[in-house]
Amino acid sequence: MNAAVRIAGRVGRALRETLLTLAAAGGVACVVLTILAFAGGYSLIMFRTGSMSPTIPAGSVALVQRIPASDLAVGDVTTVDRAGELPITHRIIDISPGPTSAQRMITMKGDANQSADPAPYTISEARIVRGSLPGLAYVIVWLGSPWVLGTITVGAALLVTWAFWPRARRPAPADAEDEPPGAADDAPPSPGFATRRERRLDRHVASCVAIGMLAGLPCLSSAPPAGAAELISITSNGGGTHVLDAVRPYDWDLDIDAASAPADGELTITLRGEGHGVELSTVVRSCTTRWDGSGCPGAATTLGIAAPLRLDGAEKPLLRQATPGVVHLRISVTGSGDPSGAATLILRATAEQTSVEQSVGATVLPATGGPSPALLAAPAAVLTGLGAALIARHRRRER
Template sequence: MDEFDVAERQRPRRSAASIVGGTLLNVAAVGGVICIVLVILAYCFNITLIMFKTGSMSPTIPTGSLALVREIPASDISVGDVVTVDRAGQLPVTHRVTSVTGDRGTERTITLKGDANLSEDPAPYVVSTVRIVLASVPGLAYVVIWFSNPWVLAGLTLGCSALVMWAFWPRAGRKRPPGSSGGTGVHGGGSRTDGAASSQSRQPGQRPARHAAARNTAVAVVLGAGLTVAGVAAPASAEPQEKVVAGEAVVLTAIGDASVMQSLTPGASAPWEVGITTRPQAGPGSIDVTLAGAGSAALGLVMVVDSCTVRWTSAGCAGTSTRLLDEEPVPVDGVARALLSMPSDQARWVRFDVTMPASAEVVDASVALTVTANGIGDDVSVSPGPISSLPSTGANLGFAVWAAAGAIVFGLVGAWIGRLRQRARTERTVR
């Protein structure tokens, strides 16, 4: 039997726990490297991530997509680009550029339209920079949202603590097979020079290089986690989304930001607009518009309702406006209430500003509104979907930072205690 066969027989097999732990560390390290790359891209090339919460860019970019975007000057914008534009006091909007005007200075005036929308955004945007979409991955935004859940973050924190502790936990050398030489244990016949054993005198169970690799992997995991927290991009979404419900004669056009409506916070408001028009072939008559709401009163929602003879713009009503309801509680009893009556040959655009009072509590509740237009032999309804408060499951940067720091400290303290216990056992053995 040659020396190679003897060495193979003497080499201890890795335990299942060692294999699992090493695999988890390597996977986490890969995630850390990805995070580092993303942060480098963000700081050096202005590349960040955005999430699409609605489908106004479908089918090109469906709901739940995660996109890679890069900031560019307005002078580089071209018709057909899909760009993200920041809006004061609102979430960013990500739509396709339909026109670019202006060739002086650093600003450009652009118009946008969602691929799934029937018309352009209500007003043009004056921008000096935008973020252009480079690539997108469908469904990946849901993974990001899942990881923002505090329960998931708590689990990751415990897992990170366990991995750090495992990586730094002291490994006791295994006993050598009979006949081997160059021992390094307490009772071994060999000796150390300058505190380090040579590769020939090292016990098969002792693998300092592997331990060092595990520690380096743990450091990569920790670094990746910290950079993830530091480099998380603020998610943008493709809003507002336009929904058209057409009957035989009446056409309702609803425009709203679903993500805002489903994540109200105390003191915040969510606008929703409904346009009431008729088909060209519709006969004369009148249309009655009603509002019904159903759900929980726990949110304490109130609303202001105005109508305009033309479509609303970012500057307000360019036609004739009328206040329909002023600071009224949002109905939750399901009973239809009259809003207005209008001639069938005219148009009305009704704007709802739903506000959650600053004194309201965030609770797990929702309200659904429905606008119905009835007249000239037609009955058409449209709803913006549920209006609810922001649940306490969103990602919290401070919590993530302290969780990561706590995981590192807890893991290192646990490993340090393990080393103290091992040292104490060694001293008792020597005595």
């Protein structure tokens, strides 16, 4: 019996130390990445398209560093920020002086694209790719799942609580007064009891876990998909839930940018509806320029007259045209039906086998680019577990 208890105790301590060491290593990695991000201008970006294949295939994660434009050279793979649009990551094929001494005009081209980007970019700084790992984007997306984050949060809290929870001390032998200092730490453990050295080690490592979880909080957020929509992007005035009227339409304005798509490609745009208890009617129009509050400043074209939109998830074709190009759409939506009903409209744009979606209606889209309350769950859980263990330790001492 004593042998079984002794083996179980050793296995438990080995498992605890292994888990704590792995968690501490993850915390230290988060701390290092956070320091690099603030001190060296480093960040991570994900690639969902293959415009840089085979150098950087779709699904890769790249480490990028923000540097002045004067430090760039032809051949560098660079991420350029674009006003009002998503960043683009391509290889520099030409550099020329810009309007000021700090600016440069660069021409870029994706390794997998047949032609260069439509126009050069005037920049004063950019993010240069320092290295990439294929397939890591899928792992990051998986880790960003609420279920996975929740499991990690609960696991971290339980691990820290386990490490700090007070344990029974090894009973002192009758002749303990004759032992030299430190002998109790080196003596073999009794069944089911942990030595002082093991308890100190567990607490030190658990402290690293807690510090890593707190200081490395930015690591919990997903890497920004800077290369996610290099070929095509969608911006709109919509988002969240809107109350529909049977007479006065809600105008959903969208800008579909496929200017970086190859010249011999094709852009297709579809619309689908999902929901229940609501009857929708849509009118789709395009404009040569961006829609504003007064309507279309340029020339408008009606792509579809008022027609019911079925909420069965079926794709409804709206537009098909050659790339590159930019499309400005206004979808006017009216609705009637059960007040408790809800509907979601999803517009899909596809070019070069790359699809991007934008939705509006009953589904509230999550915010991007900023801190989320969910990110506070991990440190809160760790601190809760740590507090519970310390309270239990204090009560044990009072007995």
